[in-house]
Amino acid sequence: MKNFTLFIFFAICYSTYAQNTVTGMVIDETGTPLSFVNVLEKDTDNGVITSIDGDFTIEVNDANATLIFSYVGFTPKEVQLLGKTTLEVTLTEGESLNEIVLVGSRGPKRTTVNTTAPVDVIDVSNATLQVGKVEINELLQYAAPSFNANKQSGSDGADHIDPASLRGLGPDQTLVLINGKRRHQSSLINLFGTRGRGNTGTDLNAIPASSIKRIEVLRDGAAAQYGSDAIAGVINIVLRDNVDELTGSLSYGAYSTNADVDTSAFQDGNYGVWNTDGFRLDTEKDGNAIGDDQSFDGGSVKLGANYGFGIGETGGYANFTTEYLNKNKTLRPAFDFRKGFGEAAIEGFNFFGNVMIPVNDNTEIYAFGGRNYRDTDAYAFTRNGGNRVVASIYPNGFTPRITSIITDNSVSAGVRTTTDSGWKVDVSNTYGINLFHYYIKGTLNASLEEASPTDFDAGGHSLSQNTVNADFSKYYENILNGMNLAFGAEYRTENFIIFAGEPGAYGTFDENGVLITNPADQTQPTITIDGEEVTRPGGSQGFPGYGPANEVDRSRSNLSLYADGEFDISEALLLSAAARFENYSDFGSTLNGKIAGRFKATDDINIRGSLSTGFRAPSLAQIYYNLRFTNFIGGVASDQLLSPNNSPVTASFGIGPLQEEKSINAGLGFTANFSSFTATADLYYIDVQDRIVLTGNFPAPDLPNVDSAQFFANGVDTETTGLDLVFSWKETFNENRFSATFLANFNNMVIKEVQNGPLNEQTFFGERDKAFLLASAPESKIVLNVTYDRDWFNAGIGITRFSEVELLDFQVFEDVSDYGSFQNQITAATDTYTSKIVTDLNLGFQLSKNLKLNVGSNNLFNVYPDQQDDWTEGGGYWDSVQMGFGGAYYYSRLNYNF
DSSP states (O other), X not given: XXXXXXXXXXXXXXXXXXXXXXXXXXXXXXXXBXXXXXXXXXXXXXXXXXXXXXXXXXXXXXXXXXXXXXXTTBOOEEEEOTTOOEXXXXXXXXXXXXXXXXXXXXXTTOBTTTXXXXXXXXXXXXXXXXXXXXXXXXXXXXXXXXXXXXXXXXXXXXXXXXOEEETTXXXXXXXXXXXXXXXXXXXXXXXXXXXXXXXXXXXXXXXXXXGEEEEEXXXXXXXXXXXXXXXXXXXXXXXXXXXXXXXXXXXXXXXEOOOOOOOTTOOSXXXXXXXXXXXXXXXXXXXXXXXXXXXXXXXXXXXXXXXXXXXXTTTEEEEEEEEEEEEOOOOOOBOGGGTTOSOOEEEEEEEEEEEEEEOSSSEEEEEEEEEEEEEEXXXXXXXXXXXXXXXXXXXXXXXXXXXXXXXXXXXXXXXXXXXXXXXXXXXXXXXXXXXXXXXXXXXXXXXXXXXXXXEEEEEEXXXXXXXXXXXXXXXXXXXXXXXXXXXEEEEEEEEEEEEOOOHHHHOOBOTTSOBOSOTTTOOOXXXXXXXXXXXXXXXXXXXXXXXXXXXXXEEEEEEEEEEXXXXXXXXXXXXXXXEEEEEETTTEEEEEEEEEEEEESSSSEEEEEEEEEEEEOOOHHHXXXXXXXXXXXXXEEEEEEEOOTTSHHHHHTTOOOOOOEEXXXXXXXXXXXXXXXXXXXXXXXXXXXXXXXXXXXXXXXXXXXXXXXXXXXXXXXXXXEEEEEEEEEEEEETTXXXXXXXXXXXXXXXXXXXXXXXXXXXXXXXXXXXXXXXXXXXXXXXEEEEEEEETTEEEEEEEEEEOOEEEEOGGGGSOGGXXXXXXXXXXXXXXXXXXXXXXXXXXXXXXXXXXXXXXXXXXXXXXXXXXXXXXXXXXBSSOOOTTOSSOOEEEEEEEEEO
């Protein structure tokens, strides 16, 4: 018995001696500790994760054991101990194109080179060349091949929210998600000369860039997977979740006012020289006062901060972001009827949060959301004289200002769990609301004459959305070579509201200053011009605002059910299928499907393709939006009515109820991944039937106080074909790190049919309307980004080629007899913007461990679109095109990290 006791004692001592304790730290290439890295003893189940500070301690059985370090977004690393008991391990970030993505596939561990559809992954924190871009739309414009956005001028609300699109389709045909949850759209509907006329869209600029970890752009029809609005694709914004780190930046930039223009063609007085030397509109005064010349304008200050802290010891976190932006107006050369041509001013404040709290090993609670506030200020068209000007208030005429308060609030909360049988369950609720409130300043109501105030509350609109999701998925490792099944349900409610402003904004007043409610008994004021007596119009000039007759409060609900599966038939072949049923309370049901596949031709080359049907439900704004407004056609004011789709007025013109847009999407592409080089090429075909558009102007002699009327209608069928290319290379030579990315999109959209029925095609959707639609789908965009990095210095250069764009100007509204023939008139009205190359430059200097300075320029060589004449849509020397009209932008940015 004594010998047995001694044996047990020595056995325990030997076992204790044989255990080896290894401690260490895991960091990235910048020396920053990496939290929650997996540390696994190779060929065993023995493993730990690093702490919040990147530290780890592990007991291993063999002093020569090999440890495997793995972390999402970084290249796994194996380290053999060889008797070492302390380690410092550096993980290298993997190629961004190889990151695991959340969008486009519900299967686990799909990367962008092995998905069945093309996905761009944009690491916002490391987007070296994009540090001078102050808004998300600007960043994506130069980082995603088929993403396009336009700065507008003279387009009312669209001056404040930039329309953006994928593959040349409408802003409302791209679905936006945050952390995989549906984001609400803006309540604004694009009118006038904007891209995406007649569309609503999601306001990406309401999301602070400092809160974003990465952006995933799925460039493929995905309505069967994600529902309405995903005809062109999906943009998924993944929020930051880092902890114990304060990061942020302070930046300032401004535009050069040295516009490349030729004013010699305009010799008639001061016509056509506004915002050139000696004729700059004074932005500090209302009216048409001339201010001081400036070498720079549009000065932009942006301050951002992000901080996170850990919750619990198993990966919980709370991450918060705040961001402030103050951007002044830009003014560019323009004509007398649009003296305020340029970009709007913006002052905004953002707050966003992202929280995850572990409940146990299998369950976690999460929440994210925030608030965006923007105070914007843009010029409308100029009133130089006539019955719209009261000389005692504005002796030299005036340029009204359309200002707005835009607020975006959102919150999403849910619970994720994994059952004992391996099913992943995610139940969530997401609520969002966009409020757009107009205030018109530097204006007047001419019917009030000398008694008119000069600013008005013009009312506004809001859109709220609440979405409940229940999602279930399970990965079967032992069926085929792997199989993932998913299904779920979504219930969504929406509410669209138009609310009235004050009577002075929308009303017409009689000679006694009383709001006209009975035209038979009340007399509208008049003024004599050139011997003719004309009435004074009512409403605030610049934007007449919403009155009680415009008020709307409409809601609807939507129930959807989906199922999808991904099947690894073999090591080489992956097949996927999805189906989705949706039922809307206001127009019925739809069923859509998608099949896709990926074939691994070699270890390094994949071939992929997809075929799907899609749909987009008409938005509540498209159904119920209405307004009376003043449109300027060739510098001449015209009072117009935009009639709601459900109105008897609309029906009397032969316009039917709106139906859903229907699409067929097909894609075929390949991916290649050779160590430091990655390439993807994807062909696509998109056929859209019954696209909802804003019609042209119908003469309306029988409608009181308006010259013409417009409507929303299922107006055209389009067909789009194209090619996306993404080539990426990254290499290190003797501590010199180089990278290059080549992005290209080649696109061709054709209008197959205009569904005008018995109505005149040129009135319903004429050549000018077609040109605006096609200009949203430019023929190509080619981007080359090259970066260099060593020690404390980095540099990047970006070269972007924007293709030619053609638009038709206001000459199409002239008398055709002045041109000899309709074709001659179209030729004369065609404004051609030839292809241009824009160069961006960024230089970075690591001042200390915690501070980095970036300086650079967007559009370094001050390239402008081709100059046009005074018939343009916006009243300046150029229309709104993809490259913008602001000229060179110079900036500096101080980044901090503590």
